[in-house]
Amino acid sequence: MTNCVGTDRSTSAHRSNPTGCAPRRKPKASSRPLSAEKSLSLNGPTATSAATTSPCEVRLLALELGGKRLIRGSIIDISRRKAAEARIRQLTRTYALLSEVNKAIVRESDTATLLQSICRIAVEQGGFRLAWVALASGDGSVRPAARSAVDSDTLGLIPRFIGESGPACPIIREALETSTYAIAPDLLNDPRAASWREAATTTGCRAMAAFPIIVNGRVRGTFNLYAESAAAFSDDERALLDELARDISFGLEVGERERARQRAETALRNSEERFREIAETIDDVFWVTDIRRTRFLYISPAFEKIWGRPLQDAHASTAVYLDAIHPDDLQKVRDAAAPDGDPAAYEVQYRIRRPDGAIRWILEKGYPTRDRSGAFSRVIGVARDITDFRELAEQLRHSQKLEALGHLAGGIAHDFNNILTALILQKKVARSAPNLPEEVRESLDEMRHAIDQATTLTRQLLLFSRRQTPQPRPLDLNESIRQLTRMLGRLIGEDIDLRLDLHPAPLPLRADPGMIDQVLVNLAVNARDAMPDGGTLHIKTDAIELSAPEAARTPGLSPGPYARLRIRDTGCGIEPELLEHIFDPFFTTKQPGEGTGLGLATVHSIVAQHHGHITVSSRPERGTTFTILLPLDKDPASGEPPATSAPEKTGMPSGSETVLLVEDDPKVRRLTERILRRYGYTVLSAENGRQALELWAAERDRIDLLLTDIVMPAGLSGTDLAQRIREDRPDLPVLFISGYDATHAGRNRQLDPGEHFLAKPFLPENLLQSVRRCLGRSAPGR
Incomplete structure (x- = not known):
């Protein structure tokens, strides 16, 4: 106790308040009395012998010893924890x-x-309380x-820091002169603040810092x-x-x-020689023509790389430049130029x-220029190969479309799982009824088969939507x-050579x-369907090293080692106009009822979730090849496969506890309640979190388990409800x-001890x- 409250045991034994807890604020605790071998924790301030207070935690334990009731107490100083928080x-x-x-x-120019x-x-x-930027003049x-402040009075302090010939604030002057930050953690006692201390402290300012702004090696001002507190400028915060x-x-x-670059570009237009020096070092095609564009006055060497034609041919005639333009785009170029x-x-x-x-796709910009008389005399232009950029933009558009559809598919799967849960539970209840006619049992078994198919479909939707x-x-x-391999062989059939x-x-x-x-099975099934008359399915793996330029051309990939998986078939191939849609969800070339259109979309989603990349190449009647890149584990020895627990024994365990059931879907709620009651449990049902809290307030001592859906209406999710209730009973x-x-149901929240999860259906x-x-x-009593 001496360490926590600053008094020894003999002193505290004679005080009316032996715990040392300050009487100004009562600590929060449960109102229930302590029973034998029960413990209680309280938090509150503790008065020390130095007439100060310190936050502490008081722990009490009730004991039965020799027929006497004793209370053992301990006080823990938590001031360091509070300070750390x-x-x-x-x-x-x-x-x-x-x-x-x-x-x-990044945003403001x-x-x-x-x-x-x-x-x-800031x-x-x-x-x-106040933030302002001081810029120094020559x-x-x-x-x-x-400048910005919490109120106008605080904002009015700024003139006090500015003198006629320099900063009136020594702290700002120090930052300007030393090129390093200057801190005044206690304005009440800092002599540098003498001239404006009273005005600053009146507005709530208790500490100040000035940080130099250095541009191009010269101090231009201070931030x-x-x-309102000296703690605002701790060592860590100073560094930040x-x-x-x-x-x-x-x-x-x-x-x-940036402004200097713009001035340089203006100067470039007035100097053909400087223009040439820059143009010949970059990949874009720079050119200069007469105003009628009948001949090139200059064209950069990048023309040969992009157009694939000799540079001297372009110098001979602009027709070489124009003849390469796609016929469908030529008139558009003429109209623009x-x-x-x-x-x-x-x-x-x-x-x-x-x-x-x-x-190749070209982005061209042209700028007519005038001579000294003011007449138009030349056209200066630049042509950039944007083929790779357009491909990346198309990939981004496709990714965004998949993301939007993924949100939709995930929501559908979630709602459908509620329906499936009700169907499964209802079918199970009906199937367990005695003396069912055989045809009814067969119908229920067929229903189960349909439910299994629907469950598989929802799993595919969740995979595709990355939920x-x-x-x-x-x-x-x-x-x-x-x-x-063995399963794939059975899957594709004997007429296809694997x-x-x-x-x-490895x-x-x-x-x-x-x-x-799932990726291997989906691609194998896709290949099988493309070879109805048999063929060959070739699966090949190797390792490659992806360079920085190669990775830059593929969104989502980083330079480094990758495993490359190629799955090639000798089937009917895919038409070129269909290739760009091959990974779109719900897109299929199969007959109605023969496919969901989610197989390849699911493959694409899984590869993306593993930070990989998938491409497809195909020609009609020549077969199709899918190529997948997956990052190799750079330190495979660092992790071991997680231990697997023994499978649960099947059975229908019962109990007699009380369960608080919270489910917004009425069908799922009723069926869940029926099953729990059938196997001995007492069930208190609520359709949302608000009702559950009301039941908890009335029946808290009876409830042994909270069983709750996570995504619920009424502004209170299942995770929020659990947090509220466990604050009352941890x-x-x-x-x-x-x-x-x-993971996704809990918005990436990890399960705490005592929390469990069961997926629907x-x-x-x-x-x-x-x-x-x-x-x-x-179960109790068993």
Whole structure:
């Protein structure tokens, strides 16, 4: 006790308040009395011998000893924990400030707007009382370039920091002169603040810091911050704020560089020689023609690379340049380059056909220029090969479309899982009825088969929509293929020859084994359907190293080692106009009823979730090849496959506990309640979180388990409900159910101890086993 409250045991024994807890604020605790061998924890301030208070935690334990009732107590000083929590909150605000300021630096091109945005963010996001930027002039004076404060009185402090010939604030002057930050953590006692201390402290400013803004190696000003607490400028926060000042400096420096670049471009138009020096070092085609565009005055060497034709041919005639333009785009180019009336700047995109037959997309910009007399005399232009850019843009568009459809598919799967849960439970209840006619039993079994098909479809929807989270573990791609070979052989049939050409060395991945199997099965089924009369299915693996330029051309990939999986068939192939839709969800070339259109979309989604990439090449009657790149595990020895638990024994365990059931779907709620009651449980049902809280308030001492859906209406999700109830009783077990998987249903929230998850749709035995697992293996009284 001496360490916590500053008094010894003899002193505290004679005080009316022996715990040392300060009487000003009562600690929060449960109102229930302590019973034998029960414990209680309280939090509150503790008064010390130095007449100060310190946060503490009091723990009491009631004991029965020799027929006497004793209470054992302990006091724990939690001041360090509270201080650490406050420090974490402050650093979190500073990180948020740093993030928002960097966004502003990227977004804003105007210097004044940028600086004003930074000051506003510092006050609104960083929690500072006042923020302003002082820019230094050549004569040593400073001026406020931007400012923001919590109120007008605080904003009025700024003139006190500015003198006629320089900064009146020594702290700002120190930052300007030393090129490093200056801190005044206690304005009440800092002599540097003597001239404006009273005005600053009256507005709530207790600490100040000035950070130099250095542009191109020269101090241009300071970023000044005023806080209500000295804790705002801890060592960690100083480092972050100093980094923030460097980011501001960088943003201003980039702005100056951009303006300098624009001035340089203007100068380039007046100097053909300088133009040539730059043009010959870059990949774009720079050209200069007469105003009628009948001859090239200059064309850069990049013409040979992009057009695939000799440079001297272009010098001989502009026809070589124009003849390569795709016939469908030629008129568009003529109209843009030679409009009616005076020549004008233009921008046009078009296709060219190279001598080797390749089609390239070109973005061309032209700028007519005038001579000294003011008459138009030349056209200066640049042509850029944007083929790769357009391909990347198309991939991005496709990805965004898949993402939008994924959200829709995930929502559909979630709702459909609720319906399937009701069907499964209802079918199980009906099937267990005695003396059912045989034809009824057969009909119920057929219903079960249809339900299984629907369940498989919802799983595909969740995979496609990425609402089913991969469970990665170390695996060898070659070994996964070998283990699946026998099943693939049965799947594709005897008339198709399955050939494996696997890399001689292992190909270690960190991937979800089930999802990798799903990719192989889906592609094998796709190949089988393309070879109705038989053929060959060739599966090949190897390892490649992806360079930085290669990775840059493929969204989502980084340079490094990859496993390459190629699955090639000798089937009917795919028409060129269909290839661009091959991974679209619900797109299929099969007859109605023969496919869902989700197989290849699911493959695409799984590959993307594993940070890989998939491409397809095909020619009619020549077969199809799918190529998949998956990143190799760079440290395969660092992780071991997770241990698998023994499978649950099937059965229908019962119990006699009370379950609080919360489910917004009335069918699922009624059937779940019926099953639980049938096997001995008492069930209290609620259709949303608000009703559940009312039941909890009335029946809290009876409830042994919270069984709740996660996604619910009425503004209170299942996870929020569980958190509210477990604040009242932390040891209450919780079983979450949802049509999504545990990660996405809980919005990436990890399950806490005592929390469990059951995915919809589920069988009655799954439900009863999960409930029993939450409550303990043995039912009370059994």
